[in-house]
Amino acid sequence: MNFKQFYLNCLSHASYYIGSGAEAVVIDPQRDVDQYISEAESHGQTIKYIIETHSHADFVSGHIELAERTGAQIVFGARAQTSFDVRKVSEGDVIELGSLQFLFHETPGHTPEGITIVVKDSSDQSRPLKMFTGDTLFIGDVGRPDLIGSVGFTSEQMATMLYESLHQKILTYPDSTEIYPAHGAGSLCGKSLSKETWSTLGEQKISNYALRAESKEQFIELVSSDQMEVPMYFPASASKNLQGATPLNKLAEPIEFNAADLSSFEGIVIDVRTVAEFGAGHLPGSINIGLGGQFASWAGTVVPIGTPVVIFAVSKNQVDEAVMRLARIGIETVEGYLLHETMKISLKEIPQVPVASVAEIVMGVEGIQLVDVRRPAEYANGHAAGAVNLPLDRLSRDLTGLDKSKPTYVICQSGYRSSLASGILERAGFESVQNVTGGTQAWIAGELPVETTASACQASRN
Numbered sequence: 001m002n003f004k005q006f007y008l009n010c011l012s013h014a015s016y017y018i019g020s021g022a023e024a025v026v027i028d029p030q031r032d033v034d035q036y037i038s039e040a041e042s043h044g045q046t047i048k049y050i051i052e053t054h055s056h057a058d059f060v061s062g063h064i065e066l067a068e069r070t071g072a073q074i075v076f077g078a079r080a081q082t083s084f085d086v087r088k089v090s091e092g093d094v095i096e097l098g099s100l101q102f103l104f105h106e107t108p109g110h111t112p113e114g115i116t117i118v119v120k121d122s123s124d125q126s127r128p129l130k131m132f133t134g135d136t137l138f139i140g141d142v143g144r145p146d147l148i149g150s151v152g153f154t155s156e157q158m159a160t161m162l163y164e165s166l167h168q169k170i171l172t173y174p175d176s177t178e179i180y181p182a183h184g185a186g187s188l189c190g191k192s193l194s195k196e197t198w199s200t201l202g203e204q205k206i207s208n209y210a211l212r213a214e215s216k217e218q219f220i221e222l223v224s225s226d227q228m229e230v231p232m233y234f235p236a237s238a239s240k241n242l243q244g245a246t247p248l249n250k251l252a253e254p255i256e257f258n259a260a261d262l263s264s265f266e267g268i269v270i271d272v273r274t275v276a277e278f279g280a281g282h283l284p285g286s287i288n289i290g291l292g293g294q295f296a297s298w299a300g301t302v303v304p305i306g307t308p309v310v311i312f313a314v315s316k317n318q319v320d321e322a323v324m325r326l327a328r329i330g331i332e333t334v335e336g337y338l339l340h341e342t343m344k345i346s347l348k349e350i351p352q353v354p355v356a357s358v359a360e361i362v363m364g365v366e367g368i369q370l371v372d373v374r375r376p377a378e379y380a381n382g383h384a385a386g387a388v389n390l391p392l393d394r395l396s397r398d399l400t401g402l403d404k405s406k407p408t409y410v411i412c413q414s415g416y417r418s419s420l421a422s423g424i425l426e427r428a429g430f431e432s433v434q435n436v437t438g439g440t441q442a443w444i445a446g447e448l449p450v451e452t453t454a455s456a457c458q459a460s461r462n
Contacts, residue, residue: 001121002043007197010296011059012186014197020098023048027132028182031328033062051075053134054114055241057147057234058189060330065247077106079113083243099123105169109162110135110143128176137170138181140194142210144227159220175202191227229393233300237330257336259345267308272322275419279435281347283312287423293416300329302396311337350422351434355443358409358436362386369408373421384411385449392417396424404430411436
């Protein structure tokens with residue numbers, strides 16, 4: 001058996017290559033597919049099947065391009081409603097590949113069409129089974145059941161399906177079975193994913209909170225509650241995966257803009273530089289989503305699909321990386337780019353303020369706003385005294401409770417999200433916006449006043 005996990009940190013996404021003899025299978029491919037073709041070539045194998053465990057919502061898959069370039073057959077669960085030809089598999093179906101047997105289970109719960117694949121190698125009976133669980137079972141978590149309500153299922157109905165998929169199918173396998181999910185920590189397809197990218201079924205029975213539920217009712221309550229808000233790009237990505245994405249080499253290349261082009265541009269400028277570079281000087285009206293963080297996920301959270309985009313970067317290499325990472329989540333509307341060294345127009349500064357200075361201001365001055373843009377659970381577990389919570393995913397479309405005329409200080413965990421939030425507020429017309437460097441992490445390390453609260457949705461300060 002030839003086996004490799006490909007892990008894409010930016011999207012916390014795992015895809016897989018499994019080969020035997022002269023042929024191979026790719027499971028849940030990312031949109032850019034060259035690496036799978038190179039892997040096949042290195043083993044002298046042909047990719048015969050491309051298996052999707054479900055219609056992914058958090059990234060756009062490369063199954064169409066990979067199939068076109070290799071002649072491989074695309075495989076989906078029987079309930080998938082695709083706009084292209086696929087081989088549909090039902091409960092108990094088997095695909096043979098060399099010495100490998102791929103057994104399919106229908107495991108709805110995260111999505112209705114979800115499948116789990118169990119791979120057995122007949123050439124080595126002592127080798128543990130490999131189970132590819134997609135978004136049904138993660139390491140430390142299970143798939144969230146609330147991403148499919150638009151097609152008529154409630155979160156509770158999906159959670160019931162998920163419980164049955166786990167207990168009637170997945171958990172019946174030996175404890176030695178190796179578990180390979182589609183995502184790790186950082187994915188929004190669950191709420192408590194581990195940083196580990198694989199595990200065993202036995203380990204998950206012990207450590208996974210959802211698998212330790214004492215009843216179906218408790219399981220449903222656990223997995224249906226406290227889920228993060230669904231990013232706005234998720235429905236578009238799921239739909240594109242069922243329709244089939246355009247091969248990357250057929251997308252239009254962005255062109256280099258100049259100041260005149262920018263003056264007539266109606267869209268969003270994404271500055272992909274570091275927080276410090278953005279703060280020191282940026283194009284007025286641009287937003288900062290640095291390539292050093294979860295660039296694609298945050299772009300998909302704050303930039304509506306279909307919005308014209310211009311990239312502001314240090315180098316053309318950064319532009320190319322940004323375009324690729326945006327395409328992975330379905331943003332295909334990058335019209336142009338601007339390089340910092342070629343710009344001759346004036347840039348705007350966002351002051352970068354250390355936490356100690358902010359603490360003095362918050363404690364001693366009335367009429368200012370300290371806005372914590374982290375997620376509600378993060379805020380509730382400990383935040384800078386006096387900070388109000390308006391999570392970044394809400395901030396991009398709802399500024400309720402904030403006063404544009406007040407001096408506004410923005411804080412997150414370390415500074416990445418607050419820099420993005422600062423640009424959003426500046427675009428919205430806030431008169432004075434300052435980014436708190438170091439974030440809550442530095443605030444706590446500095447032993448400054450901290451509050452904990454269950455009321456994480458307050459968004460105003462007197």
